[in-house]
Amino acid sequence: MTVTEHQAAADTGTDAPAAPPPNPAGGLAGVIGTTDHKTVGRLYLGFSAVFLLAALVLSAVVDAEGLDASGFEILADNTFFQVFTLSRVALVFLGLLPAIIGLALYVVPLQVGANSVAFPRAAAASFWGWLLGSGLLVAAYLTNGGPAGGNADAVRLSLASMLLVLFSLALALVCVVTTVATVRANGMTLLQVPVFAWAMFVAGSVWLLNIAVLVGNVVVVTVDTMNEAVLYGVPTVVWPQLEWFFGQPATLSLVVPTLGITADVVATMTGRRIGRYPVLLGTLGAVAALGFGGWAQTVFNPEVATEAAFVALSVAALLPALGFAGGLADTLRRGRPRLAAATGLALVGLLGGLATAAAGAVYALPFLNLAGTTWHTGVAKLAVGTAVIGVAAGQFYWGGKIWGRTVVDAAGKLLVPVLLVGTALYGGADLLAGALGQVPVGADGLFAATADGAELLAGLSAAGAAVLALGVVLIVLAVLPAAVGGGRPADADPYDGHTLEWATSSPPAWDNFPTPIATVGSPEPLTDLREAATAGGQ
Numbered sequence: 001m002t003v004t005e006h007q008a009a010a011d012t013g014t015d016a017p018a019a020p021p022p023n024p025a026g027g028l029a030g031v032i033g034t035t036d037h038k039t040v041g042r043l044y045l046g047f048s049a050v051f052l053l054a055a056l057v058l059s060a061v062v063d064a065e066g067l068d069a070s071g072f073e074i075l076a077d078n079t080f081f082q083v084f085t086l087s088r089v090a091l092v093f094l095g096l097l098p099a100i101i102g103l104a105l106y107v108v109p110l111q112v113g114a115n116s117v118a119f120p121r122a123a124a125a126s127f128w129g130w131l132l133g134s135g136l137l138v139a140a141y142l143t144n145g146g147p148a149g150g151n152a153d154a155v156r157l158s159l160a161s162m163l164l165v166l167f168s169l170a171l172a173l174v175c176v177v178t179t180v181a182t183v184r185a186n187g188m189t190l191l192q193v194p195v196f197a198w199a200m201f202v203a204g205s206v207w208l209l210n211i212a213v214l215v216g217n218v219v220v221v222t223v224d225t226m227n228e229a230v231l232y233g234v235p236t237v238v239w240p241q242l243e244w245f246f247g248q249p250a251t252l253s254l255v256v257p258t259l260g261i262t263a264d265v266v267a268t269m270t271g272r273r274i275g276r277y278p279v280l281l282g283t284l285g286a287v288a289a290l291g292f293g294g295w296a297q298t299v300f301n302p303e304v305a306t307e308a309a310f311v312a313l314s315v316a317a318l319l320p321a322l323g324f325a326g327g328l329a330d331t332l333r334r335g336r337p338r339l340a341a342a343t344g345l346a347l348v349g350l351l352g353g354l355a356t357a358a359a360g361a362v363y364a365l366p367f368l369n370l371a372g373t374t375w376h377t378g379v380a381k382l383a384v385g386t387a388v389i390g391v392a393a394g395q396f397y398w399g400g401k402i403w404g405r406t407v408v409d410a411a412g413k414l415l416v417p418v419l420l421v422g423t424a425l426y427g428g429a430d431l432l433a434g435a436l437g438q439v440p441v442g443a444d445g446l447f448a449a450t451a452d453g454a455e456l457l458a459g460l461s462a463a464g465a466a467v468l469a470l471g472v473v474l475i476v477l478a479v480l481p482a483a484v485g486g487g488r489p490a491d492a493d494p495y496d497g498h499t500l501e502w503a504t505s506s507p508p509a510w511d512n513f514p515t516p517i518a519t520v521g522s523p524e525p526l527t528d529l530r531e532a533a534t535a536g537g538q
Helices: 027-032 037-068 080-111 120-142 152-182 195-225 235-246 250-270 277-289 308-316 318-334 341-364 375-403 409-435 454-483 525-536
Strands: none
Touching: 027 037, 037 080, 037 120, 037 375, 037 454, 080 120, 080 152, 080 195, 080 235, 080 250, 080 375, 120 152, 152 195, 195 235, 195 250, 195 277, 235 250, 250 277, 250 318, 250 341, 250 375, 277 318, 308 318, 308 341, 318 341, 341 375, 341 409, 375 409, 375 454, 409 454
């Protein structure tokens, strides 16, 4: 008996989405008109890499300005704040979220045994809407738009294009979350899905809630700016209404997909099943749930970071993160992991996730008086670096499955120290500056004060952003040969994997699984089959 013996269907009774036509058009017309989730995922991955690289470069420039807080050395005083806000917006909405979504659109349907993503046309529409919105957003900034911009029309364009980006990303997340919820293989329960699929289910749900709140912020600001701005549309108030998405606790949810990738990599590379699997999924779900940040907006409640609820929830987020790490430590203890690039990147990603949760818990401790300092931005930067590491781990773990050609593993091993150092410098420097009492950039784009040593630490943070940008370049250079058809063809299952994505060819056929899938009875269906075959041969 093989894993593709019986027809795949959702155990909830929901019909599987219609598969794409058996002979999709090729060339540019095929790309533009595609509803294949795999092509859409590749498009997200490719374009988001460009935006992510640009955003990290801008972030390095912004931090480098902190080397001399007495004046502007690189940017003009009237453009610094636009570059500052663009770097934040681009990092999350043009770089990291689309990259993670691209990985999920490709891999998650394969992991749950679906022939396609839920709502394939919506998934394709989400990409083109996101790409158009991203281009318009950058154009608006270039014409003096963005928060506190000097061109009223460009400011409105930046708000409208940001709404388009948010709606498009939300549409893609609906496709991914619905796929996990309703298009699973026969017999696969929600607590048996692979950990990355679960991570996208819980993180995607929280992102949808966070995006919904942020859309409300943007709509209120837009309405006020289109009339006589009396409160919400005042230039110095616009960014404070949006920046909560780039701070604690919202940024905690950014590390959840990385933790999911780490768990899948650890289980596969050790060849061991994860013990207490539902408990592990529960801890990851708790981390994601505590990443809902719409309620913690300092613009409406300046004292929120010192309130009991914020303190309790921030500290509580560390507990499930530690429980998750403990579950993976037990898996590592029971097996000897392969020394592959994905293994090293996954373990570094786990460290980054723990560091993010721990730094967030420390920030909330009232007796340390870290509220209102750059410790807050340091936590966010740790989350950003951890998310970059997760994308890299996913590219080297599933690279052969995504591109159909092997990705050079040696390049990934080089990335391990690069991304580790980059993340440590990028986030750690702001943590140290916050411990010294340094305040972040204000709504007017200026440093209110400079703590002793803060200028040096700003330079280290800039260096960290530059190292992360170098890491993105290395990821692209490692993946590009495989993406254009170079290298040797990838094996269907190079790792003796546990989960269903390894049961199909690399890359998969247009309908993912040409032969129907057998009933799934555990989180490791391929391991079940191998063990059954071994037992039958004895």
